[in-house]
Amino acid sequence: MRGARITGWGIAMPPEVVTNFDLEDKMDTTDQWIRERTGIGARHVGGMTSDLAAEAGRQAMKKADATPDSIDMVLLATTSPDQTCPGTAPTVQDELGLDCGALDIQAACSGWVYGLITAHAFIQMGMNKVLVIGAESLSRITDYTDRGTGILFGDGAGATVVEACEGPGELLGWDMGSDGAYSHILYADPGDTLKMDGKEVFRQAVKAMIRSTNAALDMAGLTPDDIDHVIPHQANIRIVESAWKKLGFTLEQTTMVLERTGNTSSASIPLALNDALAHGRIKKGDKVLLLGFGAGMTWASAIVDWQAET
Numbered sequence: 540m541r542g543a544r545i546t547g548w549g550i551a552m553p554p555e556v557v558t559n560f561d562l563e564d565k566m567d568t569t570d571q572w573i574r575e576r577t578g579i580g581a582r583h584v585g586g587m588t589s590d591l592a593a594e595a596g597r598q599a600m601k602k603a604d605a606t607p608d609s610i611d612m613v614l615l616a617t618t619s620p621d622q623t624c625p626g627t628a629p630t631v632q633d634e635l636g637l638d639c640g641a642l643d644i645q646a647a648c649s650g651w652v653y654g655l656i657t658a659h660a661f662i663q664m665g666m667n668k669v670l671v672i673g674a675e676s677l678s679r680i681t682d683y684t685d686r687g688t689g690i691l692f693g694d695g696a697g698a699t700v701v702e703a704c705e706g707p708g709e710l711l712g713w714d715m716g717s718d719g720a721y722s723h724i725l726y727a728d729p730g731d732t733l734k735m736d737g738k739e740v741f742r743q744a745v746k747a748m749i750r751s752t753n754a755a756l757d758m759a760g761l762t763p764d765d766i767d768h769v770i771p772h773q774a775n776i777r778i779v780e781s782a783w784k785k786l787g788f789t790l791e792q793t794t795m796v797l798e799r800t801g802n803t804s805s806a807s808i809p810l811a812l813n814d815a816l817a818h819g820r821i822k823k824g825d826k827v828l829l830l831g832f833g834a835g836m837t838w839a840s841a842i843v844d845w846q847a848e849t
């Protein structure tokens with residue numbers, strides 16, 4: 540039996556930090572309002588998506604002891620590609636000196652989980668190592684005169700190496716879904732900034748998290764009580780709290796980095812995963828739920844039986 544598991548991980552954050560107090564100078568808002576309504580305190584901004592992605596990818600490959608010639612595919616989840624065309628994944632492939640296929644995934648904030656599941660499928664087809672990256676430079680498409688969106692987003696990247704292994708591997712259950720009827724509640728037209736109906740996004744996000752978690756749990760034959768650790772998309776702490784009330788998870792078993800990163804879309808889950816691993820919050824044998832939702836609407840969940848030494 541051939542499975543797959545995550546063997547390496549890494550991140551990249553641009554050095555510039557914009558605090559809520561910095562935003563008070565740009566728009567009619569306060570640190571207190573942003574913290575209470577979202578849980579965000581600061582966000583990193585700057586850099587190009589490809590550079591952030593390559594740096595995170597380099598670290599993940601180092602951790603996995605993966606040489607450039609051993610990577611069979613780059614999957615780059617991003618909502619803020621360097622250019623409309625070509626894709627940004629080939630630039631990352633070139634920056635890392637890889638010799639393989641390279642594909643952008645545009646599934647907004649669910650993109651990295653879509654990539655993780657897709658990597659598992661490619662490994663079933665015979666590939667050995669897939670580099671899965673979530674990277675964003677959302678500050679390039681954020682309107683800092685709009686207090687409804689300008690407070691939320693940040694830049695950064697997180698990457699993982701997914702590698703073939705003997706046995707069933709780590710993926711116990713998964714779910715991917717979308718509902719394009721909600722594309723108008725969060726979108727950016729070409730050359731324009733992000734527009735959002737915040738209240739409706741909030742409502743749909745909570746629904747999507749509950750529905751997707753239940754679908755992945757059903758596939759895995761598990762209940763919420765079996766999950767040791769949860770890493771949700773980092774959009775708003777209140778969205779997470781609302782979904783957890785229905786699902787029965789606690790904030791103690793949840794990794795949140797939102798306070799210092801803001802919403803980094805497809806980078807947010809691998810950024811939080813790296814943080815959980817760096818702080819010893821995930822151990823070998825833990826069942827970890829990775830849960831994304833975002834514009835589209837899209838949603839995706841993966842339940843992994845964590846197998847790497849941390």
Ligand code: COA
Pocket residue numbers: 567568569572573576577648686687690691735737738740741744774775778802832833834
């Ligand atoms: N600073 C200060 N006041 C603000 C503000 C800001 N940045 N943004 C809105 N307000 C004001 C509003 O004008 C309104 O004032 P009023 O009562 O006088 O009319 C009041 O605060 C409440 O606004 P409301 O829009 O009801 O706030 P909210 O609790 O819904 O929070 C969001 C707004 C955007 C934080 C929230 O809807 C949200 O997080 N939605 C999901 C967004 C998201 O996660 N998007 C990405 C998904 S991947």
